[in-house]
Amino acid sequence: MALLNESSRSWGPHQAHDILLRMSTRDVDDEWAFFVTAICTVLVASMVSMFYWVLWKPYSKRKFYEKQGIRGPVFRPFIGNLPEIQDLRRGVPQLGGQISESPARRVGTELFVFSEKYGKVSVFEQGSMTRIILADAKLAKDVLLSKAGYYKRSVFATEVVSAIAGHGSILTAEGGNWKQKNQIMSPAFRHTFLKGLFHQIVERGDDLVTKWQKAINNAADTKQGAEVAADLDVPETLLDIIIRTTFGSTSGIEGGDIYAVHEAVNFMSGKKANFSLAGCLSFLLSRFFPTATNIKFCMKKRAMVNVLKNIVSARMKLANDVKASSIAKSGSRQSAYGSDVLGMMLEAMNEGNSNMTASQVLDECTVFFLATDSPTSQLLMWSLMLLAQNPDWQQRARSEVQEVLGAEATPQVDKLANLKLIDMVLNETLRLYPPVSAITRDASKVHQLGSVTIAPGTNVIIPMSVLHQSKEIWGDDAHLFKPDRWEVKNLHTNGKNSADGLNDATAATAAAADSVNSFNNFMPFGGGNRICLGRNLARMTVKLLLAMLLRRFSFSVSPSYRHAPGRGGNNLWPKFGMQLLIKNVESEVTTTD
Numbered sequence: 352m353a354l355l356n357e358s359s360r361s362w363g364p365h366q367a368h369d370i371l372l373r374m375s376t377r378d379v380d381d382e383w384a385f386f387v388t389a390i391c392t393v394l395v396a397s398m399v400s401m402f403y404w405v406l407w408k409p410y411s412k413r414k415f416y417e418k419q420g421i422r423g424p425v426f427r428p429f430i431g432n433l434p435e436i437q438d439l440r441r442g443v444p445q446l447g448g449q450i451s452e453s454p455a456r457r458v459g460t461e462l463f464v465f466s467e468k469y470g471k472v473s474v475f476e477q478g479s480m481t482r483i484i485l486a487d488a489k490l491a492k493d494v495l496l497s498k499a500g501y502y503k504r505s506v507f508a509t510e511v512v513s514a515i516a517g518h519g520s521i522l523t524a525e526g527g528n529w530k531q532k533n534q535i536m537s538p539a540f541r542h543t544f545l546k547g548l549f550h551q552i553v554e555r556g557d558d559l560v561t562k563w564q565k566a567i568n569n570a571a572d573t574k575q576g577a578e579v580a581a582d583l584d585v586p587e588t589l590l591d592i593i594i595r596t597t598f599g600s601t602s603g604i605e606g607g608d609i610y611a612v613h614e615a616v617n618f619m620s621g622k623k624a625n626f627s628l629a630g631c632l633s634f635l636l637s638r639f640f641p642t643a644t645n646i647k648f649c650m651k652k653r654a655m656v657n658v659l660k661n662i663v664s665a666r667m668k669l670a671n672d673v674k675a676s677s678i679a680k681s682g683s684r685q686s687a688y689g690s691d692v693l694g695m696m697l698e699a700m701n702e703g704n705s706n707m708t709a710s711q712v713l714d715e716c717t718v719f720f721l722a723t724d725s726p727t728s729q730l731l732m733w734s735l736m737l738l739a740q741n742p743d744w745q746q747r748a749r750s751e752v753q754e755v756l757g758a759e760a761t762p763q764v765d766k767l768a769n770l771k772l773i774d775m776v777l778n779e780t781l782r783l784y785p786p787v788s789a790i791t792r793d794a795s796k797v798h799q800l801g802s803v804t805i806a807p808g809t810n811v812i813i814p815m816s817v818l819h820q821s822k823e824i825w826g827d828d829a830h831l832f833k834p835d836r837w838e839v840k841n842l843h844t845n846g847k848n849s850a851d852g853l854n855d856a857t858a859a860t861a862a863a864a865d866s867v868n869s870f871n872n873f874m875p876f877g878g879g880n881r882i883c884l885g886r887n888l889a890r891m892t893v894k895l896l897l898a899m900l901l902r903r904f905s906f907s908v909s910p911s912y913r914h915a916p917g918r919g920g921n922n923l924w925p926k927f928g929m930q931l932l933i934k935n936v937e938s939e940v941t942t943t944d
């Protein structure tokens with residue numbers, strides 16, 4: 352208004368210029384003021400939001416749980432209990448501990464110590480994430496079964512898996528998306544299909560036996576035997592088996608391809624294994640920068656994806672050939688793609704009404720490598736190590752194998768069910784050395800878990816490594832290798848036993864599944880809807896390989912072995928390798944190659 356009055360009183364070129372100058376100066380001032388205000392608003396909003404998310408939320412959640420009588424280490428703003436966790440982890444002897452030492456103390460040490468110190472349900476913060484440890488079997492089971500609807504996959508675990516294998520794979524999918532994938536893949540893990548894989552597993556087992564026999568033959572004194580690196584040979588054999596069983600022998604993969612995948616999986620799961628919050632954050636944030644690790648990561652991943660692409664295109668070509676031929680016209684549609692996991696996925700993508708894309712099929716393949724290689728290898732490796740440490744049990748198991756499988760060159764699928772002692776050994780190994788030592792979930796809604804009210808956003812940890820070692824559950828000898836505890840008469844079986852030959856491979860577990868006493872406390876494969884899809888394949892494979900190895904070799908612990916389960920993160924990989932001394936079993940002929 353003032354400006355108008357002024358301009359109407361004394362209008363001229365100088366005044367006009369003057370007015371324009373003052374207007375533009377005022378504009379600049381306004382813009383500047385606006386800019387400063389915007390910056391201040393953003394800063395204040397960020398600070399408020401940071402205060403809310405990093406300080407207030409974790410603090411109020413901690414108070415919420417403390418009011419319910421749940422205890423934990425002292426609350427620390429911003430960093431949470433990372434210092435305590437680091438101290439505990441530093442306390443673990445790095446160069447290896449006593450061979451009899453419980454792995455639960457080494458892996459996820461804080462879960463063990465916090466639940467020992469603060470009770471079966473305890474609380475702590477990792478950064479700003481509130482975490483509840485459920486060292487209570489009944490509550491753990493509720494999370495996986497009756498209350499599963501209140502939980503989602505943990506955001507951090509999901510992000511880390513997604514960084515490696517893309518978004519929305521079966522490991523990380525939720526709701527309808529997960530259900531569809533589960534329905535597509537489940538048939539490939541049914542017993543009838545697994546029986547068909549038996550001879551392929553035997554072939555790979557024979558390769559391993561031959562390799563170790565060569566090591567003995569090349570030893571200075573064949574009677575003294577040879578040292579083998581189980582941590583190298585076992586994963587190679589198992590990855591080969593898993594690739595051929597989940598992606599079929601028609602995949603056209605070569606030894607070099609297997610090695611490329613093996614390398615990539617090892618490297619990537621080594622990165623993934625660091626599930627500490629700091630480790631996760633640095634892995635997730637730093638992946639956007641071309642660090643040396645990231646470049647290596649990308650190269651390995653590319654090598655693996657190339658192998659996978661070859662497998663997929665070989666299968667597609669085969670399917671098209673079959674479809675084009677007259678056999679396909681008279682045969683079933685399924686035969687064109689194959690009845691293994693890859694066949695199921697490709698059929699769903701091409702013929703079914705799923706919305707699976709080619710890149711999702713590749714992602715799922717990657718997930719299978721990640722989910723299978725490491726845990727299955729660990730089960731076989733630790734079984735061998737525990738038998739090497741316990742010669743009496745080794746001899747008992749070997750006698751059973753010799754009695755059941757006899758001196759036949761090729762084991763028979765139907766006889767596998769009779770290897771009861773081997774089942775007990777595997778259960779005891781899974782109890783003491785659970786390859787997946789903890790499962791995590793994020794609560795999505797407020798709900799009641801036993802007497803505890805769980806707030807949304809809480810990260811809940813089911814620590815199998817702790818539950819499997821609880822003296823209250825398993826007795827004072829919980830830390831000892833005692834497969835006898837799995838004898839069916841010692842289990843609460845409700846009189847049930849499995850009739851199916853292969854199902855008997857999991858007889859003790861199957862019986863235990865109905866048992867209040869056992870299933871609640873033994874969950875190496877998780878539970879509920881999201882229970883491990885490959886559990887029967889894993890058990891059958893390891894059982895068969897263990898039997899084949901025991902029949903041929905005797906095992907003892909090499910003096911060069913250093914006991915350090917836990918390469919980092921929450922898996923039990925032997926940090927300094929697993930060196931075993933092997934000898935030919937006296938009664939066996941030792942002339943292979």
Ligand code: HEM
Pocket residue numbers: 521522523533593597719722723726727730785786787790791874875876877878880881882883884885886888889
């Ligand atoms: C001893 C070997 C194995 C162990 C101890 C093991 C353990 C587990 C556990 C604990 C889970 C549940 C994770 C969770 O609930 O967050 C899981 C899920 C899964 N496992 Fe395994 N696993 C083994 C071998 C295998 C094999 C051989 C395959 C496939 C060939 C496989 C495929 C999967 C898949 C696809 C899932 C995700 C299931 C879903 O979310 O629906 N696993 N495994």
